Amino acid sequence: MGEPHGHPQQPHVTLDAVARTAGVSPATASRALNGTTRVRDDLLRRVRAAADELGYIPNAHAQALASASNNTVGVICHDVGDPYFAAIASGIMARAAERGLLVMLSSTFRAPEREIAYISMLRAQRARAILLIGSGFQDPAWERSLESEIAPYLRGGGRVAVVSRHRSLRVDTVLPENRAGAAALARALLGLGHREFGVLAGPARLTTVADRLTGFRQGLAEEGVPLADERVVEGAFTRDGGYAAASELLRRAPRPTCVFAVTDVMAVGALAAFRDHGLRVPQDISLAGFDDIPLVRELTPPLTTVALPLTGMGRAALDLALREPRGPRSRVERIVGEVRIRASTGTPG
Amino acid sequence: MGEPHGHPQQPHVTLDAVARTAGVSPATASRALNGTTRVRDDLLRRVRAAADELGYIPNAHAQALASASNNTVGVICHDVGDPYFAAIASGIMARAAERGLLVMLSSTFRAPEREIAYISMLRAQRARAILLIGSGFQDPAWERSLESEIAPYLRGGGRVAVVSRHRSLRVDTVLPENRAGAAALARALLGLGHREFGVLAGPARLTTVADRLTGFRQGLAEEGVPLADERVVEGAFTRDGGYAAASELLRRAPRPTCVFAVTDVMAVGALAAFRDHGLRVPQDISLAGFDDIPLVRELTPPLTTVALPLTGMGRAALDLALREPRGPRSRVERIVGEVRIRASTGTPG
DNA sequence: CGAAGCCCGGAAATCGCTTTCAGAAAGCGC
DNA sequence: GCGCTTTCTGAAAGCGATTTCCGGGCTTCG
Structure with a gap:
């Protein structure tokens, strides 16, 4: 009747309302609902009844303000x-x-x-x-x-x-342990016989990238295998970033026999890039990632990686x-x- | 010096504090900070200065309570x-x-x-x-x-x-349009020549499952192709659910030539199951999903699906x-x- | 039977902010 | 210079809970 566009905007049910219909003070209502203190049984029941009759939902802001705590x-x-x-x-x-x-x-x-x-x-x-x-x-x-x-x-x-x-x-x-993990991976890859590595790194300013990269380098260094700077290509931390970085890496001869992508997501892109360049994985080139996100087990071939309990x-x-x-x-x-x-x-x- | 375990618990900076050090009333400070009303330039500057000198951060709860709005x-x-x-x-x-x-x-x-x-x-x-x-x-x-x-x-x-x-x-x-999408998919699969279908359905009580299933059935029905109930296997909406359901489906002879998984996530599991059963996709069995989640393009083979702009x-x-x-x-x-x-x-x- | 405790419920202060509501100061036309 | 509008500021009333602080009614003990 007259409400211009039908938004009555009903006010919220407050604790005072509950208290009033239960015939107690707001203080008691609060105590009854929160169980802060003992409240006589009949009052407690009346308050509870009133609360869910009115559909009372406490205002979390008010609670937070008054009690200086929140969840x-x-x-x-x-x-x-x-x-x-x-x-x-x-x-x-x-x-x-x-x-x-x-x-x-x-x-x-x-x-x-x-x-x-x-x-x-x-x-x-x-x-x-x-x-x-x-x-x-x-x-x-x-x-x-x-x-x-x-x-x-x-x-x-x-x-x-x-x-x-x-x-x-x-x-x-x-x-x-990004460093240790990457180093362990490096050792495992060395163990397979690889000596020519490439790395797909993420944005240099991210600390995770730096750690995994140095860890990998250290792992290689233990066996005296170097990793030249031009073998490290930087890309965005995304599937497409991995694709682009992998493509760039392939452009730079000579081609490595094994590539480490600092995250699995980038490795996914790299896998696609290799395929698009007609390379078979792992026959023509090996690929490893880091993180063990759920999907990489499902790839063909399943991805070698460093598993983290995410x-x-x-x-x-x-x-x-x-x-x-x-x-x-x-x-x-x-x-x-x-x-x-x-x-x-x-x-x- | 005597704080037992070192948790001084500094009180928060309030608007009143800001107002006091700026030498104005809280009301003015509020207006200055929120730009509710014009405030004289010098006062505005003083309030702002005081605010970030003290490192003032408004209490969102108080704001919400007072203004009955929040973000x-x-x-x-x-x-x-x-x-x-x-x-x-x-x-x-x-x-x-x-x-x-x-x-x-x-x-x-x-x-x-x-x-x-x-x-x-x-x-x-x-x-x-x-x-x-x-x-x-x-x-x-x-x-x-x-x-x-x-x-x-x-x-x-x-x-x-x-x-x-x-x-x-x-x-x-x-x-x-789950129904329409599933129906369109059905038509496309019929177009490839398939007549023997299986479906990996999610939990029956989920409406999405019901819709996609009936849509698929309708699509098949248009060409008079039936879908027997025993060709529909229910599984959890997860990769493993898909794997289990696919395995169960294979157990029930005769084997369909084409399987529709009602979600891509289930399809991922199905793909693994088919592989583990020595079936080649798509030569031995075709597989389709629904949703087009990012990873399914990366599978081998890439998954046929109904793409949604998630x-x-x-x-x-x-x-x-x-x-x-x-x-x-x-x-x-x-x-x-x-x-x-x-x-x-x-x-x- | 009276004093000392114990429970419990209510009044009121409080949390930190926004927002009327007035009032002071300033600007304006005549 | 006077009255009137226009701006801007401050005092104070909420917002909706929690939490002292107090007092009244019982129990309990001497």
């Missing part, structure tokens, strides 16, 4: 669409569900400034913990602003944990951040990757 | 670890970032009651919009409780949109939910899938 955690990753982050995020969500927490997830799409912006938003939300997933950037300016966002958050009682990120912040960390790392990160009691020092959980030799690597020649 | 949206899917949901979620996140929104994401891991629980939590957070991603359940009890969660939320001004879910709720919907669907859902002005009727955005014939399907025999 949300923030997660920041580069892109949930990437299977690597999706797997870690999935682990976090599972654990969060068990703990009754709500997760605010955000993707930076690899823009450092977006990471900072999100941290700020999560601070505003007074998130209990902030989880930073994935490689950091090698950039002093960024590190400074990150530090200056994080420090006051920690001082205010916030928890921070990072996953798979070089340890520039002194916070709880779930850290894959969902487990997600769970671990949440537990680490929220752990109680809290010691004075931050903790580091080191994850050792396991080299999985599959059919994408063979003996050279 | 978070909730997303509920079955599992972010699944590439299908990951792709849709990625689209949502991208659009949310553009709009300056924070996303609360949760995974139900396919438990209906968890979906209800999350909606309730999102209601408590007074999320601006709730996005439900993925198939609903064919279960009257669940539908009722869902309805009773959603209705008051909408009445309170909340927005709801669903993606890829049968239209049991009268809310904005991004709806893949990230676009995510973006569309957010826009649909938050659209302004708001008509009285809910809107349905129909997505037609595109049949992509790839090498996993060939002519029979």
Whole structure:
């Protein structure tokens, strides 16, 4: 009748309303609903009845404001669409569900400034913990602003944990042994007889890339096998980035007998590139990746890689951040990757 | 010096503090920071200076409480670890970032009651919009409780949109034409000469499964080709579910010449199963999926499927939910899938 | 039987912000 | 210079919960 466009916009049911229909004070209603204190049985029943008769849903903002606590955690990753982050995020969500927490997830799409912006938003939300997933950037300016966002958050009682990120912040960390893993992979590939290697590296400013690259180099160096700079091609951390980098690598003669892609996602692109160039894997060229994301077992040939327990790392990160009691020092959980030799690597020649 | 275990727990910087050091009232400080009203230039500068000198971060809860508005949206899917949901979620996140929104994401891991629980939590957070991603359940009890969660939320001004879910709720919907897509796929496969089909279906209570299955049946029926019930095997919506279902299907003679897996994820498992049973795809058996998740182009052979613009669907859902002005009727955005014939399907025999 | 505790419920302060509501100062035309 | 509008600022009232702080009613013990 008169409502111009039909949006009555009903007001929310408040605790006061519940209290009134139950014939008690808001204080009692609050206590009854939260079980903070003993409340006489009949009152308790009346309050509960009133609450679900009215369909009462407490206002989380009011609760957070009054009690200075809340049950949300923030997660920041580069892109949930990437299977690597999706797997870690999935682990976090599972654990969060068990703990009754709500997760605010955000993707930076690899823009450092977006990471900072999100941290700020999560601070505003007074998130209990902030989880930073994935490689950091090698950039002093960024590190400074990150530090200056994080420090006051920690001082205010916030928890921070990072996953798979070089340890520039002194916070709880779930850290894959990227160097050691890459070195182990290098040794395994040397063991197959390879001596001519190529590497598909991600963006140089990402710390994960640097670690895996140096680890691989060290592994080769142990056997005195060098890795020339022109054998390392940089590409985006995507399937297409891997494709492009692999193509570029093939353009630079002489062709290596074995290629290491610093992430599985890039390896997927590389595999396609090799195929398009008429190369058979592993007969003509061997290929290895890193991470063991779910899909790479399904490729033909299945990809040799360094397996990381991705969902487990997600769970671990949440537990680490929220752990109680809290010691004075931050903790580091080191994850050792396991080299999985599959059919994408063979003996050279 | 005497802090027992070193957690000083510094209090937060409040707007009052900012106002005080800027020498203005909180009201003015608020206006200056939010640009609600004109504020004299010198005051504005002083407030801003004070704010970032103190490192002021507004308390989002207080803001939400006072202004009865906030900038978070909730997303509920079955599992972010699944590439299908990951792709849709990625689209949502991208659009949310553009709009300056924070996303609360949760995974139900396919438990209906968890979906209800999350909606309730999102209601408590007074999320601006709730996005439900993925198939609903064919279960009257669940539908009722869902309805009773959603209705008051909408009445309170909340927005709801669903993606890829049968239209049991009268809310904005991004709806893949599952039936039509599956029918088109059926026609294409018939066109290749197949007459003996098998189907790997997901859990029967999921509406998406039902739709794709009936669509496929209809497509076959147009040419008078039947699909016997024992040719339809049900499995979990996962890679392993696909593997198991495919194995079961092979156990039931006679073997079909072409298999339709209702999702790509299941098709991936089926491909592995066929291989393990010594069958060549497509020479011995053809395989098709649905969704066109990123990885299936990379398989050997690349998978024939019905392509859905997943990230676009995510973006569309957010826009649909938050659209302004708001008509009285809910809107349905129909997505037609595109049949992509790839090498996993060939002519029979 | 009276004093000392114990429980429990209610009044009211509080959390940190936004937003009326007025009032002061400034600008304007005549 | 006077009245009137126009700007801008500050005081104060919420927003919707939680949480002291208090007091009234019982139990319990001396």
